[in-house]
Amino acid sequence: MSVGFIVFFCLCGLITGIAGSNKGRSGFLWFLVGFVLGPLGIVLALVAKKDNQTLESKALALGTQKKCPFCAELIKSEAIICKHCNKEQPENNASAQVENNQKTLLNAIADNNIEGIKNILDTAQDISYTDFSIPPLEYAELHGNDEVITLIKKVFNK
Numbered sequence: 001m002s003v004g005f006i007v008f009f010c011l012c013g014l015i016t017g018i019a020g021s022n023k024g025r026s027g028f029l030w031f032l033v034g035f036v037l038g039p040l041g042i043v044l045a046l047v048a049k050k051d052n053q054t055l056e057s058k059a060l061a062l063g064t065q066k067k068c069p070f071c072a073e074l075i076k077s078e079a080i081i082c083k084h085c086n087k088e089q090p091e092n093n094a095s096a097q098v099e100n101n102q103k104t105l106l107n108a109i110a111d112n113n114i115e116g117i118k119n120i121l122d123t124a125q126d127i128s129y130t131d132f133s134i135p136p137l138e139y140a141e142l143h144g145n146d147e148v149i150t151l152i153k154k155v156f157n158k
């Protein structure tokens with residue numbers, strides 16, 4: 001068997017593997033199909049059915065797509081209006097709200113505004129320490145107000 005022959009079948013395997021994994025199927029298995037069957041493997045991979053469930057969960061895991069809460073169709077994660085049912089997406093509002101709370105909290109820390117900090121932490125229960133662009137405790141220590149530092153430490157159990 002000549003080297004060119006082997007390279008050709010490896011290449012077929014590679015193309016078949018990529019085509020297969022683009023359809024949400026096992027890239028390795030499709031590589032084998034392409035390697036054994038050559039060009040025929042590529043054709044098989046191209047006509048193979050898409051594994052929509054795997055593709056959907058991949059897109060969801062990557063965060064490139066989200067599920068519309070009204071019609072359960074997949075749409076782009078940046079979408080404000082669902083292209084399937086034309087309903088406005090609530091997630092965007094929710095994440096904007098969380099971002100807003102974080103900003104307000106950091107501002108209150110910068111202003112040494114104890115009441116303001118308590119207020120935000122009381123109203124925004126789901127505020128999570130790990131979500132911040134700047135960790136609140138580091139930010140408080142940067143501004144050096146002991147009362148604020150103690151409060152943040154206590155609230156986030158740091």
Ligand SMILES: [Zn+2]
Nearest residue numbers: 068071082085
């Ligand atoms: Zn929808």
